[in-house]
Amino acid sequence: MARILAIDFGTKRTGIAVTDELQLIASGLTTVETPKLIPFLESYFEKEDVNLVLVGEPLQKDGTPSDVETEIKKFLEIFTAKFPTMPVQRVDERFTSKMAFQTMIDSGLSKKKRRNKALVDEISATIILQEFLYTK
Structure with missing residues (x-):
């Protein structure tokens, strides 16, 4: 089987997570500066077999698209x-950043490490992927 890759798109940084080849386990891969995202994906797709890309769909509490959606559409x-x-495939990513931050607290990361926004983005991508695998 091939991997599934999840993207938590941001205007500055983008978090990326992937599954194992059996599509059982979601793991954070990295955070990439958004302008370098396409070259990163080109390189990754050359090395790894990926058969689906999930892209987070940031929605407001009322279900309307958030401001970053226009940038995501340009990226897509x-x-x-x-x-x-x-x-x-687009995946609802509401509250993933809050869940990622709470995960960092629960895992005992120091305040200094919790300020690392790149880590929050990577964990958010992992949560998007985990939720997809759980509902698959």
Whole structure:
């Protein structure tokens, strides 16, 4: 089987998580500066077999799209042009940043480490992927 890759898109940084080849375990992979995201994905897809990309869909509490959605749509246009055969699925990512921060607290990370926004983004991508696997 191939991996599933999840993206927690941000205007500055993007968190990335992947599954193992059996699609059982979600793990944080890295955080990439958003302008370098497409080159990172090109390199990753050359090395690893990925058969689905999940992209977080940030919604407000009332279900309306958040402000970053316009940037995500621009990214998706570039992504689908660059990788036309790669399936993409959008996944509700409401509250993942809060859940990621709480996970950091629960795991005993120091205040200094909890300020690492890149780690929050990576954990958020992992939560998106875990929730997808759980409901799959």
